[in-house]
Amino acid sequence: MKIHEYQAKRLFAEIGIPVPEGRLAHTPDEAAQAAQELGPPVAVKAQVLVGGRGKAGGIKLAASVSEAEDRAAEILGMEIKGLPVRSVLVERTADIRSELYLSIALDRASRAPLLLGSAMGGVDIEEVARTRPEAIERVPIDPEFGLRPYTAWAALRRMLGDPDLTRQAVRIAGKLYSLFMDLDSSLVEINPLIVTGEGQVMALDAKVNLDDNALHRHPQLDALRDLDAEDPRERDAKANDLSFVALEGEIGCIVNGAGLAMATMDMVKHAGGRPANFLDVGGSSRPEKVLHAMRIILADPQVRVILLNIFGGITRCDDIAQGLIAARTELGVRVPIVARLTGTNEQEGRALLRSVGLESAETMEEAVRTAVRVAEGGVA
Amino acid sequence: MKIHEYQAKRLFAEIGIPVPEGRLAHTPDEAAQAAQELGPPVAVKAQVLVGGRGKAGGIKLAASVSEAEDRAAEILGMEIKGLPVRSVLVERTADIRSELYLSIALDRASRAPLLLGSAMGGVDIEEVARTRPEAIERVPIDPEFGLRPYTAWAALRRMLGDPDLTRQAVRIAGKLYSLFMDLDSSLVEINPLIVTGEGQVMALDAKVNLDDNALHRHPQLDALRDLDAEDPRERDAKANDLSFVALEGEIGCIVNGAGLAMATMDMVKHAGGRPANFLDVGGSSRPEKVLHAMRIILADPQVRVILLNIFGGITRCDDIAQGLIAARTELGVRVPIVARLTGTNEQEGRALLRSVGLESAETMEEAVRTAVRVAEGGVA
Amino acid sequence: MAILVNKDTKVCVQGITGRDGSFHSHRMAEYGTHIVGGTRPGKGGAEHEGFPVFDTVAEAKAAGANSSVIYVPVAGAVDAMYESIEASMDLIVCVTEGIPANDMVRVVASLRGRASRLVGPNCPGVITPGVASVGIIPGRIAIPGRVGIVSRSGTLTYEVIHALTRLGIGQSTCVGIGGDQVPGMSFLDVLELFRDDPDTDLVVLIGEIGGSDEQIAARYIAQELGKPAVAFVAGQTAPPGKRMGHAGAIISGGEGTAAEKIAAFQAAGVPVGESPGQVAELVRARLRLPEGSGTA
């Protein structure tokens, strides 16, 4: 889950990472008042959960209170990458001497957090990583020790030079790590981390992503969820423990396992069809999950066939079959279903489907081919 | 540092270890009011920082409010092992079905915390440990994992039998461990841990000892210090970073290092003398520490000679000599000094002493013999 | 001898009284796996559907268990892993899904200097066909043989096993390491075991988009494995950015796309199949088996 800059900055401020003073505003009026309180010049920053706000015109400077009001009015009317801007952060501007980059993320390769830093901050850091990998400092963090002052010292000194600035950045890095672990974060990022004219190191931006698997431990964070930023069908799926991504095609897919779901989509494409979605019913599925999955997929009027591909391990084919039968009864399924059930309790599952007149394919390849043919107007 | 039962129970209650409801009272009047609020019968318990209160008559039951007042009056007038009772804890009594023992302490041998438990609670546990070691459950705790539910389960089930009672005790043990680590405790102990008639597991007593080396991290705990419980000279010594224990003899000892200090005392006794104290000036001594040490020792009118035994490592003999000279000037030392300086900067130290007319012994044996002779009325 | 699971594997089922734990205990036992019993605190001393129940893993170990498999709900799964690690179980398979990544960071760190190997979480487990199965891989689809499988995916693994079996090509051991960001054993850890396993002639690696584990594995296969390998990468048609985050892109300097991974395998001389069936065909070709015959 992503949270807004202003929310992340509140978390930063709580643990003592310096951030510019700022106020959240939902209307141009509120923005003017915020500018008044802070004293211009101020920055007016769109609060949306996508990257590249700056390029899209979502960050503007205002030299006066009335200018702040005008800029806020402009930004609050925008849509950035499809997301409406519902609030802006009005912030005191800083005297920027230099811009750096600092983040902590999980490194799959070492299975541990990694501190990333760069003296090239305030720019597209993915671009820097791709084109100038040597400009990125990578400090592996041993979770047994955490990020202690010595851990990041050498890298940060290379970035900042001056020992006093290094000491400030080391302190910030340590707090950033605490935040990362304490909040079960998957990414904490400061871009840019700035050095001000007065020699203070400060977070000018703030990004905090949270691990969905751990949100139940942090109800105060879960409350920060911005529903605007999520596709309503994806939200519905998540609420029902399904992993769903909407796509453009005609073949609705219900698969167990993310890998098999992706492989199924790949094979649909290779066979000349177009998947309407990615949908993983997960392991240990209860029959109701299939019912929910059918409901979500059938909400898409483009869907012309449903491809159910199940290879049962912890998932039992009979559970799946029961769910499918319940869906046919309760939802009145308007499109053909191509089912393939293999694995745990497959005999029981196939027998159940047969009892309502549904045949199952033997292999994944066969099921995919059939589904593509049906979508093209053929028959199952 | 030790804290009182009522203070330890507040810490228990804060983290959710069940304790009986109670009130602190400093006068019989307050005790009566507490009994009134709680509803008799109540227990009236002396708050003193020594063991064996019960045997000494410091814990009494009261069936009525007026009886609570009388019992409090008796207990508040007592002295237990030399310590005046200045307050009592008035507590609601519990319906005790069984009494057990539970504690966490550091185990030197494994260099890790150890959970100790016994189905024989409410008695002198040291006696149980000595005479029936098999009646003590010992559960080593791996600090990397902490005390998790499974850690203590088997031992607690042996003690409690019933799974539900075990589950409660496991929860208490886990909280006790958190307390132990979070407060930098050296001992947390519940004796007795009781099972009530209603099937609740509860701490009827509470002991929490704190690590003096860590108190600076817990100012809220340092504020709980009971000055009554400490010898004023030991307190004075501690404030000046000295380790001091008052004894009965005539030979005041100033030594660097606890082991050497004990060995010096041992040799004084073997030579027929009696040490007036244990005093370790510690390592890395500043000259002022010797001055403080002299002041504390000279406050004892029985002291007839001062034996200074220094073997310099991180302690430098010249620092010690300077402190000694300053003490002679500022305190007007009334007794002879037998000095022995060896080790780091010994030449400089001895030269300094010689400059004020003090000779130094070559060996510890020689210095001890001389000091004993002087204390017996001989001359240095 | 295979890897991780063999005839001496004796299993403790953590969460044996739960729906999944109970169901799969029977499946594993039917397959011939030695199930010592399972744990459920508070039920120690009882029986569950014929299996002895213990309060703790330490007690199951005292009764002979040397491996454990975890089916407990997510709230208790981390403790369950720690319990088996502290009890020094040789193999720990965690089937449970939905465990926070930073919890796994701590679990993996705690394995340092200890003897246990952890497979999972969110994984199907390990099967040595014809010998024993620890986890949830359906035993019926596998046959004994000399092809090792390691996979980040659950059900996709079954497809590949199934496809191999249909061609009569048997497997030495199949290891599903799970798709989570912080797995106990990585591709690399399992490849090292396969390298040293005289019963494995070829390794099938099943990867997916995200991260750079496949690229790292490809390098290892080229330089160290000393055996042929065949790969599959799921997610060629996945919309960009859906699984691979911004952070990963900075760490690896790449996007973690299927195309990058396929290129890495091809550069390492590892053929990549486009479907489970095609993977099986590539294995047959690589082992120079005539069509219609396997190693089983």
Next chain:
Amino acid sequence: MAILVNKDTKVCVQGITGRDGSFHSHRMAEYGTHIVGGTRPGKGGAEHEGFPVFDTVAEAKAAGANSSVIYVPVAGAVDAMYESIEASMDLIVCVTEGIPANDMVRVVASLRGRASRLVGPNCPGVITPGVASVGIIPGRIAIPGRVGIVSRSGTLTYEVIHALTRLGIGQSTCVGIGGDQVPGMSFLDVLELFRDDPDTDLVVLIGEIGGSDEQIAARYIAQELGKPAVAFVAGQTAPPGKRMGHAGAIISGGEGTAAEKIAAFQAAGVPVGESPGQVAELVRARLRLPEGSGTA
């Protein structure tokens, strides 16, 4: 070859710019110890009284250091230990005193599965006479020889070294493990090294009241050491209960008195001296040296 410290020992002094660190760096260097330099974050690249200064231990390691000694104030001492452990220093000597015991529990736990040996905290360090000294043991009092010393006490160790030296009996290595409740290396850890050291013929063990480390060591000496030993126990006249807490008495089922410890040594066939001088005499007798001659 001695133990822990030898001619290849190259030392990084953590806290080299402090009063103690600076003073003892010179003493160690004068003794012939190879001092690579020291650390003081923020001063990296500078010199301190002729010693190179680094920001971090990792940088000192890159410059050749394989051991470190810690003189930093107590507030930074735990981090200093972790820094050296993370940098995989072979030997870490922590001189600093006053470190909370539960901090040391965590530090000692973190050593699992790592190569570092930690001596201390609150200890005088290690000296291999005539070769090198790491810590604060005054070099002048020691002479090379074949008696190993391990001690929980600081200055008392010096007395014993001094007494041996006065009899002309030299030492292989002297190890002060420190008197804290949770030391890095225990008596047992050091005795194991002495057991395997061909340059050590006899071990002197200096204990004190409290705990049961001496009793455990006595058992090890009797069963495993394979070399003669002589002991000293300080605190025979200490008032009861002053050092040995209630908790320790429950754990060990004893009081940890000097009498208990002396009895344990005697039961193990280890003679116990009543003064440092008498310890030296016992060593001479045990080594069957004629009066007035040593092994030096």
